[in-house]
Amino acid sequence: MNTPEFCSSTRGADTNTPFSNVILSGLASDRGLFIPQQIPTLSQEQWQKLKSLNYQELSAHIISLFSGKQIPLKTIQNISSQSIQSFSHPDIAPLIPIHDNLSFLELYHGPTLAFKDFALQTLSQLFAHFLETQKQKLIIIGATSGDTGSAAIEACRNQPLINLFMMHPLGRTSTLQRLQMTTVNAPNIHNIAIDGSFDDCQKIAKSLLAMPELQNIAAQHHATLSAVNSINWGRILAQIVYYVYAALKVGAPQKPVSFAVPSGNFGNIFAGFLAKSMGLPIHRLIIATNHNNILEQIQKTGNAPIQKVSPSLSPSMDIQVSSNFERLIFLLSNRDASQTKSIMNAQEQKLHLSLTPQIHNQIQKHFDAFSLDDEQTLQTINHYFHKHNLLVDPHSAVGLKAAERALAESPSHHVVALGTAHPAKFPETVSQATGQPPPQHPLLSSLSDLPESFSSLQNNTQSVFNHIVQVVSSQ
Numbered sequence: 001m002n003t004p005e006f007c008s009s010t011r012g013a014d015t016n017t018p019f020s021n022v023i024l025s026g027l028a029s030d031r032g033l034f035i036p037q038q039i040p041t042l043s044q045e046q047w048q049k050l051k052s053l054n055y056q057e058l059s060a061h062i063i064s065l066f067s068g069k070q071i072p073l074k075t076i077q078n079i080s081s082q083s084i085q086s087f088s089h090p091d092i093a094p095l096i097p098i099h100d101n102l103s104f105l106e107l108y109h110g111p112t113l114a115f116k117d118f119a120l121q122t123l124s125q126l127f128a129h130f131l132e133t134q135k136q137k138l139i140i141i142g143a144t145s146g147d148t149g150s151a152a153i154e155a156c157r158n159q160p161l162i163n164l165f166m167m168h169p170l171g172r173t174s175t176l177q178r179l180q181m182t183t184v185n186a187p188n189i190h191n192i193a194i195d196g197s198f199d200d201c202q203k204i205a206k207s208l209l210a211m212p213e214l215q216n217i218a219a220q221h222h223a224t225l226s227a228v229n230s231i232n233w234g235r236i237l238a239q240i241v242y243y244v245y246a247a248l249k250v251g252a253p254q255k256p257v258s259f260a261v262p263s264g265n266f267g268n269i270f271a272g273f274l275a276k277s278m279g280l281p282i283h284r285l286i287i288a289t290n291h292n293n294i295l296e297q298i299q300k301t302g303n304a305p306i307q308k309v310s311p312s313l314s315p316s317m318d319i320q321v322s323s324n325f326e327r328l329i330f331l332l333s334n335r336d337a338s339q340t341k342s343i344m345n346a347q348e349q350k351l352h353l354s355l356t357p358q359i360h361n362q363i364q365k366h367f368d369a370f371s372l373d374d375e376q377t378l379q380t381i382n383h384y385f386h387k388h389n390l391l392v393d394p395h396s397a398v399g400l401k402a403a404e405r406a407l408a409e410s411p412s413h414h415v416v417a418l419g420t421a422h423p424a425k426f427p428e429t430v431s432q433a434t435g436q437p438p439p440q441h442p443l444l445s446s447l448s449d450l451p452e453s454f455s456s457l458q459n460n461t462q463s464v465f466n467h468i469v470q471v472v473s474s475q
């Protein structure tokens, strides 16, 4: 019988992997992504009942729907309450009304000031639970375009059973993003700067995770390999919660709501798609991107060449190969693993993503897509600052503008635009847009005084492999 607490790989090799192994291993054995065998659905009455829950209660409820009997309810409640401990806002995810049809969901009050804290704080608690019960250690390999790195480092720095290797593209993150990672001084945290792009880092991470030699070396140290990128199912799961939280606040389940989501690796918006698949009345999911707009091309035409990433003012979305798109393809093909695999292989080999007409139709049924160039991003930050007294970061600005465009096309539904990072994380861009620097955030103000530590490595799998082996062997 299919249940949510067991997962399959999008490429077909693993069909019955328990939640615990899915969390601990990250990537499936055939380099596919894990997805629950079945998505639980809730009735209108059941959604209605969830309205009375606070954030942590809602989080515990959603996680329990997907972890089933594999974690005791008390433990889940504990995980949910621990994972919001370091958030600074009492609402955890405050919802700011902008006008009748538009709200802004601030997802950046966690310890590293980006929405990724939601996912990583929960994931690290899940790691800790399973590592203790299974008496295991973990070697985590991650790639970051900026914000995943600091969120993962912050979440894992006090976890003695975890060694974290985090790659970032040398010189392509913002200075503050880099400092948030490289100034953390902990023996289990290892920062690596790769001379390449985020896509290069992500490719190396995936290759390392699938490398038998590295798995053997990990095993010699009583550890397994895992991922903290949004290829890890646990991250997506944690993100479903704020879609439900926000939708219920603006009128669901009676009234459908749309979400505008600044997108890169497609993890965040994919969590929205799962919320919709669970029966939450979501009207449209609006993909918002910068000029690296492969997702928009795909939504419009069903196929697109994979081009080189070109840097933008919203660096966390400077991505062309969106990992989580694979999960969407798998679900929209009615869980056809061989079709998914052949689309993904063709993408890798021909550097072209090409969907079947059936999948493309489905995408158009659920998703809209809009992209902004840097100039429009600056204008949007300026507009919201002067017209709405709301200071937003460049990623959130891309989402807000996409929300406006979607409203212009279909004004009948409320849109929630997701605020993915705090404006204080991007002071140069914010002051370029508004003419004044954003107020400093206390969590960021002392970073430039701290010593940095990272290793600069060449853009290839072997050099990172050698580095990891050397670090692990010397411990």
Ligand SMILES: *Cc1c(COP(=O)(O)O)cnc(C)c1O
Binding pocket: 114, 115, 116, 146, 147, 148, 230, 262, 263, 264, 265, 266, 267, 268, 269, 316, 317, 395, 396, 420, 421
């Ligand atoms: C990671 C990130 C995004 C993109 O999210 P995905 O889940 O990768 O699509 C958008 N904005 C910010 C600030 C981010 O850190």
